[in-house]
Amino acid sequence: MLLNILLATDGKPHSEKAMNYAIEYAMLHKAMLFIVFVVSPKTGEDKETIITYGKGVLEEVKMKAMEHGVSVTTLLEAGSPYESILKAADRISAEAIIVGTSGKTVIDRVLIGSVSEYVVRNACCTVVVVR
Numbered sequence: 001m002l003l004n005i006l007l008a009t010d011g012k013p014h015s016e017k018a019m020n021y022a023i024e025y026a027m028l029h030k031a032m033l034f035i036v037f038v039v040s041p042k043t044g045e046d047k048e049t050i051i052t053y054g055k056g057v058l059e060e061v062k063m064k065a066m067e068h069g070v071s072v073t074t075l076l077e078a079g080s081p082y083e084s085i086l087k088a089a090d091r092i093s094a095e096a097i098i099v100g101t102s103g104k105t106v107i108d109r110v111l112i113g114s115v116s117e118y119v120v121r122n123a124c125c126t127v128v129v130v131r
Contacts, residue, residue: 008099011057034072034094036084
């Protein structure tokens with residue numbers, strides 16, 4: 001049975017370690033890697049710019065994974081990153097979700113939350129947080 005692994009990425013530097021881990025994990029387990037980028041524009045940000053950026057991030061990660069022989073599917077989602085990641089994981093029956101952490105301070109997490117923390121608390125599968 002082929003495992004499905006979900007990598008959630010925002011393309012920022014802290015996501016690179018998670019990407020490398022996800023590719024190695026998928027290689028080791030001969031798993032299908034799904035990569036999700038969530039378009040969640042903040043006030044004042046241009047949605048089209050974020051979509052274009054997200055597509056570029058997905059293509060870059062896809063190419064790196066394919067160079068290592070990993071089967072990849074990309075997902076461009078819209079909405080809350082918290083909910084979109086969990087919905088994508090459910091939809092693909094993910095065995096594991098891999099996310100990076102930005103290293104926010106405790107105050108940042110209290111005030112604005114942490115996507116990785118939310119996913120850990122609410123996912124129905126294994127979650128790997130890469131720091």
